[in-house]
Amino acid sequence: MVRVLPVELRGAVVRRRGRAILGPVDLTLAGEGLTCVLGPNGAGKTTLLRVMHGIERLSGGTVGYGLPEREALRRQGFVFQAPIVLRRTVAENLAYPLRLAGAGRADAARACADWGGRIGLGAVLDQPAQRLSGGEKQMLALGRALISGPDLLFLDEPCASLDGRATAAIEGLLRAARESRTRIIMATHDLAQARRLADEVIFLRNGQVERHCAAEAFFAAPQSAAEEAFLKGDILQ
Numbered sequence: 001m002v003r004v005l006p007v008e009l010r011g012a013v014v015r016r017r018g019r020a021i022l023g024p025v026d027l028t029l030a031g032e033g034l035t036c037v038l039g040p041n042g043a044g045k046t047t048l049l050r051v052m053h054g055i056e057r058l059s060g061g062t063v064g065y066g067l068p069e070r071e072a073l074r075r076q077g078f079v080f081q082a083p084i085v086l087r088r089t090v091a092e093n094l095a096y097p098l099r100l101a102g103a104g105r106a107d108a109a110r111a112c113a114d115w116g117g118r119i120g121l122g123a124v125l126d127q128p129a130q131r132l133s134g135g136e137k138q139m140l141a142l143g144r145a146l147i148s149g150p151d152l153l154f155l156d157e158p159c160a161s162l163d164g165r166a167t168a169a170i171e172g173l174l175r176a177a178r179e180s181r182t183r184i185i186m187a188t189h190d191l192a193q194a195r196r197l198a199d200e201v202i203f204l205r206n207g208q209v210e211r212h213c214a215a216e217a218f219f220a221a222p223q224s225a226a227e228e229a230f231l232k233g234d235i236l237q
């Protein structure tokens with residue numbers, strides 16, 4: 001098991017404007033593989049990811065890791081739905097986390113050449129990242145999150161506005177990262193994608209974890225009317 005794990009949420013609550021938007025949630029994230037966070041719009045998926053990543057202010061409860069918080073945060077990555085790219089070249093974007101961690105220029109350049117190829121941007125490493133298409137920016141954000149080999153990677157709808165080819169490329173990178181023992185937690189609305197990738201599912205509704213189980217069990221045997229409706233694509237209140 002990767003050392004940053006387990007991620008433990010105990011009575012975690014997020015309140016905003018007087019309303020509980022998440023929780024209370026008790027959840028232990030351990031093991032290996034890829035967990036998909038599923039649920040209707042507004043269920044709290046983004047908020048849950050941010051809580052697990054340690055960047056959401058809690059109104060109650062705790063989040064803890066298998067390592068002291070400072071080191072745990074250093075070993076995690078987060079890919080946001082709208083990719084964040086720095087106003088620098090593609091190579092400088094990729095090198096950024098390595099340089100921050102103290103890597104030398106030559107090592108960073110080697111890693112950039114390798115990762116530029118893996119994310120399909122090897123030919124544009126010297127171009128400004130702002131010029132990339134939306135899909136290319138998302139690949140860059142993912143490459144930048146993976147280049148330092150995080151123990152734990154969070155992704156919030158990483159393929160939301162991408163076509164089939166870009167989605168397949170991202171899924172390939174995620175499978176490879178999983179093989180390299182990065183623990184992945186991804187929110188997605190795409191049930192077909194969850195069926196393709198998930199080892200485990202967290203089903204959220206109204207800010208509550210309704211089910212946390214093996215993906216196979218979730219897709220084969222819904223345990224509530226809400227799960228069944230969700231899997232059928234019905235609108236859930």
Ligand SMILES: Nc1ncnc2c1ncn2[C@@H]1O[C@H](COP(=O)(O)OP(=O)(O)OP(=O)(O)O)[C@@H](O)[C@H]1O
Binds near residue numbers: 017039
């Ligand atoms: N800062 C905030 N202040 C008030 N309400 C908020 C805030 N952030 C999120 N919310 C509300 O909390 C709820 C959960 O939001 P969240 O983005 O976590 O849901 P989600 O499941 O990721 O939704 P979607 O599938 O639409 O992306 C929503 O109703 C949202 O409007």
